[in-house]
Amino acid sequence: MRARICNYILRWVENNICSGNGINELVLSTGYSRKTIELWFHKTYKMSLYSYLLRRRMTFAATLLKLTTISVTDVAYILHYSSHQNFCRAFKNYTSRTPTEYRKEEEWDFSIMQWTLTFSNEKETSYTLDKINEKYFSGDDIIVTDSLHQGGGQKLSSNIREIVESLWSENKSDVIVLFDMKDKLVRSLINIDSYNESNVYIKLKVGVLKEYYTEGDMIIPQGDYLNYVFSGSWDDYLTYSRPLYVKMMSKINAKLKNAPVYVRFLYKEKKLNNKSDHVECEFYSPINKVK
Structure with missing residues (x-):
């Protein structure tokens, strides 16, 4: 049961990176308590559910910033932040740089990127x-x-x-x-x-x-x-x-x-x-x- 719910959570996260939905909406869709699904997720992946959802959203934001010319305001809108300022604040708290600073860096810092755990059962690649x-x-x-x-x-x-x-x-x-x-x-x-x-x-x-x-x-x-x-x-x-x-x-x-x-x-x-x-x-x- 725990494995099935955790797989569902991973799929839900991928489908909701740009939806604006949060853990409360996820809880309603599972029929389990928030405490239960957060505990199961942490035991399985050694990461909090909140942290994983945030990291996946910030990974997508970083991808848009580095690979496109979409404005920071549009990136905030795509990710359903209530304002440009709120997105910039969240991104800086996560990366220690503003979105514009991150975009202008000559290199692409992958240390902030979170790969999708959907494929976590794949054989480890050397x-x-x-x-x-x-x-x-x-x-x-x-x-x-x-x-x-x-x-x-x-x-x-x-x-x-x-x-x-x-x-x-x-x-x-x-x-x-x-x-x-x-x-x-x-x-x-x-x-x-x-x-x-x-x-x-x-x-x-x-x-x-x-x-x-x-x-x-x-x-x-x-x-x-x-x-x-x-x-x-x-x-x-x-x-x-x-x-x-x-x-x-x-x-x-x-x-x-x-x-x-x-x-x-x-x-x-x-x-x-x-x-x-x-x-x-x-x-x-x-x-x-x-x-």
């Missing part, structure tokens, strides 16, 4: 912190649409799958998908009254990595990188790759540099020929060295 030499990327830009709300990411991941499988068939080699933090998301089709129905355009780069520079190549700077491997079905990738990235970055209190994040999708000829649903890819995220 990681390494590697020093990588300068590399050179050659490829093409593509524009795809995606949603930044809590259930987002699947449309983007589906587009990536189509592109990667096409290039695997054509080139018989690994495929690099790269997102440069300098390419801010383009605000588009955003309806702040119904943000879950809103989309943004995302610019990705798809191609190959090279050891030697030729004119027109993009330079991937040397430095410290968080490296981990995702291995599973494409369906798992569609639903889990975004939460996993937030989990891995926040786990080590990383600060994402203003430099390209890239993913190497490993070419497996046998699996491609057998139309396997399996995918394996390596994530490389440029970070300030973790102390």
Whole structure:
């Protein structure tokens, strides 16, 4: 019973990050007392329910601030704060910076981010912190649409799958998908009254990595990188790759540099020929060295 209720709570939180509903509304929907569900949640996840709900909302706020040009007032409205001032006060209490200060920082501080515990039963993913030499990327830009709300990411991941499988068939080699933090998301089709129905355009780069520079190549700077491997079905990738990235970055209190994040999708000829649903890819995220 406790496990079922805790799973319900996690789903409720994801569905209510932008609703303005609080724990009182959650309690009414469960039929249990507030004390009971808070106790069960804390015993299961070693975190208070209030803290988890706040952290998930602030994580979404931070994502909007770093990846879009939406005004701070609109972010406050999306998250159902009663005023711009109340949101700024809550954000500063949580992060020690105002929303504007956080947005303007050159790096993206993931130490404040809370990944969704919906996937807490997934197998633990190992990681390494590697020093990588300068590399050179050659490829093409593509524009795809995606949603930044809590259930987002699947449309983007589906587009990536189509592109990667096409290039695997054509080139018989690994495929690099790269997102440069300098390419801010383009605000588009955003309806702040119904943000879950809103989309943004995302610019990705798809191609190959090279050891030697030729004119027109993009330079991937040397430095410290968080490296981990995702291995599973494409369906798992569609639903889990975004939460996993937030989990891995926040786990080590990383600060994402203003430099390209890239993913190497490993070419497996046998699996491609057998139309396997399996995918394996390596994530490389440029970070300030973790102390």
